[in-house]
Amino acid sequence: MATETPSGPDTGSETGRASTASATSTDDSGRVAAVTGATGFLGTALCERLLAEGWTVRGLSRPTSDRGDLDDVEWYVGDLFEPETLRSLVDGADAVFHLAGIGLWSADAETVERVNREGTGNVLDACRAGDVGRLVFTSTAGTRRAVEDDEFATETDIAEPIGAYQRSKATAERFVDRYAADSNGCDDSGGDGDAVTVHPTSIFGPGDADFTAQLLSMGLDRTMPAYLPGGLSIVGLEDVIDGILAAYEHGGNGEHYILGGENLTYDRAVDRIATFAGGSPARLPVPAAAIHAAGPVAEVVGTVTDRQGFPFDRQMARLATDRMFYSSRKAHEELGYEYQPLEAHLPAALEWYRTECQ
Numbered sequence: 001m002a003t004e005t006p007s008g009p010d011t012g013s014e015t016g017r018a019s020t021a022s023a024t025s026t027d028d029s030g031r032v033a034a035v036t037g038a039t040g041f042l043g044t045a046l047c048e049r050l051l052a053e054g055w056t057v058r059g060l061s062r063p064t065s066d067r068g069d070l071d072d073v074e075w076y077v078g079d080l081f082e083p084e085t086l087r088s089l090v091d092g093a094d095a096v097f098h099l100a101g102i103g104l105w106s107a108d109a110e111t112v113e114r115v116n117r118e119g120t121g122n123v124l125d126a127c128r129a130g131d132v133g134r135l136v137f138t139s140t141a142g143t144r145r146a147v148e149d150d151e152f153a154t155e156t157d158i159a160e161p162i163g164a165y166q167r168s169k170a171t172a173e174r175f176v177d178r179y180a181a182d183s184n185g186c187d188d189s190g191g192d193g194d195a196v197t198v199h200p201t202s203i204f205g206p207g208d209a210d211f212t213a214q215l216l217s218m219g220l221d222r223t224m225p226a227y228l229p230g231g232l233s234i235v236g237l238e239d240v241i242d243g244i245l246a247a248y249e250h251g252g253n254g255e256h257y258i259l260g261g262e263n264l265t266y267d268r269a270v271d272r273i274a275t276f277a278g279g280s281p282a283r284l285p286v287p288a289a290a291i292h293a294a295g296p297v298a299e300v301v302g303t304v305t306d307r308q309g310f311p312f313d314r315q316m317a318r319l320a321t322d323r324m325f326y327s328s329r330k331a332h333e334e335l336g337y338e339y340q341p342l343e344a345h346l347p348a349a350l351e352w353y354r355t356e357c358q
């Protein structure tokens with residue numbers, strides 16, 4: 001079990017790794033990054049990239065987190081509700097990448113609200129109290145939705161949140177905007193924030209047992225009977241990391257950037273996976289009407305049993321059948337952000353899926 005050191009990094013000695021980290025061990029020739037959510041799907045890949053680029057990386061890890069192979073990360077053991085750990089994590093960091101978050105797949109609505117909203121507030125408090133460079137907050141494209149007849153949602157299409165996840169992320173975004181406004185002289189609450197918010201769409205890549213594994217199974221698995229109607233923006237893991245780093249380097253203070261990928265209907269995405277991998281895609285779309293009908297049932301069941309199912313409620317049922325397409329034009333123009341087609345991300349994702357999920 002890891003040593004719990006609320007005011008400094010865990011050296012990793014009890015987990016069998018070389019003990020290379022100390023509270024003051026920053027590489028003077030490189031920059032220091034503090035990463036929350038470092039043990040997650042996106043955070044792990046971000047840490048790997050930062051280390052490869054010569055950053056000193058501090059990662060927040062819960063005592064129970066799986067830290068994988070990230071031996072060179074300086075681990076700060078604690079959670080988003082331990083202010084002292086957060087303060088020591090971020091103090092002296094050139095960049096704070098706040099990725100920690102939780103969705104309705106893995107927690108109840110109350111926990112989702114608390115982690116995403118209050119957790120972000122706590123990270124900002126820690127930044128205000130310390131000497132930190134820029135904060136990059138990872139929200140979700142889900143807080144944006146195309147209006148009326150527009151096909152693609154942009155950063156300005158702020159949507160009425162649906163469900164606890166979107167609601168908590170939308171509130172967290174406002175906290176971050178306020179923190180960023182402090183440094184623009186727009187606010188007199190005493191901080192000196194510098195922050196950018198990124199909005200990834202659906203991230204596809206190795207290590208994601210949720211969305212990525214489900215989409216791949218629809219393209220490969222003969223036993224999968226059906227796919228959802230509607231569509232989504234699928235963005236490769238490495239493209240999102242490029243976007244996060246570009247937001248750190250080039251983003252405007254207080255700005256928001258959608259980090260999207262190809263906009264595809266589910267059947268098109270599934271067909272392309274099947275073609276690439278020689279699989280046999282799910283052929284039958286689930287009728288939208290059936291999903292809309294199931295929404296209210298799941299809502300009642302969820303209320304009575306306090307358990308989450310899919311679709312979670314009527315509004316979410318409707319979302320599952322819509323085309324949730326996004327424009328990444330702003331990130332392209334201001335950050336130089338580019339995304340690759342789905343096929344560019346399939347080899348790594350398939351290799352992982354076949355090793356870990358089949």
Ligand SMILES: NC(=O)c1ccc[n+]([C@@H]2O[C@H](COP(=O)([O-])OP(=O)(O)OC[C@H]3O[C@@H](n4cnc5c(N)ncnc54)[C@H](OP(=O)(O)O)[C@@H]3O)[C@@H](O)[C@H]2O)c1
Nearest residue numbers: 037039040041042062065079080099100101140200202203
């Ligand atoms: N994946 C996507 O398609 C997608 C799309 C848009 C936005 N995002 C956002 O991107 C971020 C990363 O997503 P992901 O897919 O990498 O999620 P993930 O794999 O579930 O990772 C979540 C991370 O947050 C940490 N965490 C959760 N609750 C915490 C707490 N109370 N204190 C400290 N750490 C806590 C987890 O720690 P443990 O390892 O201990 O669980 C884990 O490191 C999230 O904010 C998510 O909302 C993801």
